[in-house]
Amino acid sequence: MADHTAVAATLEGHDSCLLVVHAHADLDAVGAAVGLARTLDSDARIVAPDGLKRRARQLVEGLDETVHTPDGVAVGDADCLVVLDAPSSDRIEPVWGAMTPESLVVIDHHEPDDLVEASTVAAVDTTAGATAALVADVIDALDGTAGSKARIALAAGLFDDTSGLAGASPEEISRFGDLLADNDHVDVLSALLEHERSFGQRVAASKAVVRATGYRADRTLVLTTTISSQQSVAAQALRATGAEIALVFSERDDQCWIVGRAESGSINLPEDLFEPLAETFGGDGGGHAGAGVAKLETTALETIREETLAQLEATLGTALSALS
Structure with a gap:
């Protein structure tokens, strides 16, 4: 196009x-x-x-x-x-x-x-x-x-x-x-x-990394975390660790949000993850291949997390194994 x-x-x-x-x-x-x-x-x-x-x-x-x-x-x-x-x-x-x-x-x-x-x-x-x-x-x-x-x-x-x-x-x-x-x-x-992150942004980035759960699919690294604010900063912090895919989950009123960042060529976040999730749970998902957000009409955060990982496995064509 x-x-x-x-x-x-x-x-x-x-x-x-x-x-x-x-x-x-x-x-x-x-x-x-x-x-x-x-x-x-x-x-x-x-x-x-x-x-x-x-x-x-x-x-x-x-x-x-x-x-x-x-x-x-x-x-x-x-x-x-x-x-x-x-x-x-x-x-x-x-x-x-x-x-x-x-x-x-x-x-x-x-x-x-x-x-x-x-x-x-x-x-x-x-x-x-x-x-x-x-x-x-x-x-x-x-x-x-x-x-x-x-x-x-x-x-x-x-x-x-x-x-x-x-x-x-x-x-x-x-x-x-x-x-x-x-x-x-x-x-x-x-x-x-020449700009420094605010203290709040640095706190959010630190929390994102400390709370992160890691997975691998072959040689692709995935990090997920849950944080209540500064989700974009959190996603960038996870990517900065070396993960190809970073997913940040949060609750917003009566919705669950997922903010994602992905390395170029790894996955297409809207097409592969966010739009299918929106079809399943209601809401919408958008962005571009390497950066996007899903706003889902549910508060079942753990269910969303499980379905997201399942959808990611289907997209990558291999099972995710937890990093330990």
């Missing part, structure tokens, strides 16, 4: 494009948007429906870019809507529904949802480590030249969404190097990496 050439041709056919990122946009979404906006020949404006995360905002400020609110730009004037890093229309409200563009372009690495169904053309690849990597491919198809600001923005997005390249494919690691080559804005990326 990642038709970079068709996406490039559609983008080249418009004089004005509105680039929309998801609510609470992260470095990948914003880096992808800045990279594309900086490369397109058309009038390209970036819109964030509901704010930016701290480091995404830091990237925008470091590159002296402009990201608009929906109220700060004439949404209906653009003839092409480009949605970046968002699979569903609810992630880009209120922009969705406020315009009827000639073309809808979706570039994303999450499991496809209603935006892809409505799109004119899409570049969607759930095995990609970051939407920024897909935008880099689209820029190649545009036969354009990405300047240093565009390349550093894409590099920031790729680095962040692959957990510091830990979840990147060999091709994406090579791409990251190309984006940094002869780039006079590397200092912007360096500044983004």
Whole structure:
């Protein structure tokens, strides 16, 4: 579904494009948007429906870019809507529904949802480590030249969404190097990496490892844990130990949540685990191949854990044995 050439041709056919990122946009979404906006020949404006995360905002400020609110730009004037890093229309409200563009372009690495169904053309690849990597491919198809600001923005997005390249494919690691080559804005990326985890995040990471239960399936290592907050931090901490697959279980009101991280090429978290679990227990599961979340309509945490491990065994094609 990642038709970079068709996406490039559609983008080249418009004089004005509105680039929309998801609510609470992260470095990948914003880096992808800045990279594309900086490369397109058309009038390209970036819109964030509901704010930016701290480091995404830091990237925008470091590159002296402009990201608009929906109220700060004439949404209906653009003839092409480009949605970046968002699979569903609810992630880009209120922009969705406020315009009827000639073309809808979706570039994303999450499991496809209603935006892809409505799109004119899409570049969607759930095995990609970051939407920024897909935008880099689209820029190649545009036969354009990405300047240093565009390349550093894409590099920031790729680095962040692959957990510091830990979840990147060999091709994406090579791409990251190309984006940094002869780039006079590397200092912007360096500044983004200079951040310390809060005490709460360090506590969560430590608890995740201390409470972890380990399994192996042939040469694949799996770590699971249960923690009540900072689940993404916990999953990253488990992956950092060397496990290919990390699963963090938690109870949220009347639901059970599973936050997962997986090494590139090991499993596809939504397809192999979270969507089948959602079909069994109700709820939904999504994300992309290496990072996702399942929100299940049950509080039977132990049952969920057992079914998850059984589903994982079926996917890997071998039994899990406990580490001791």
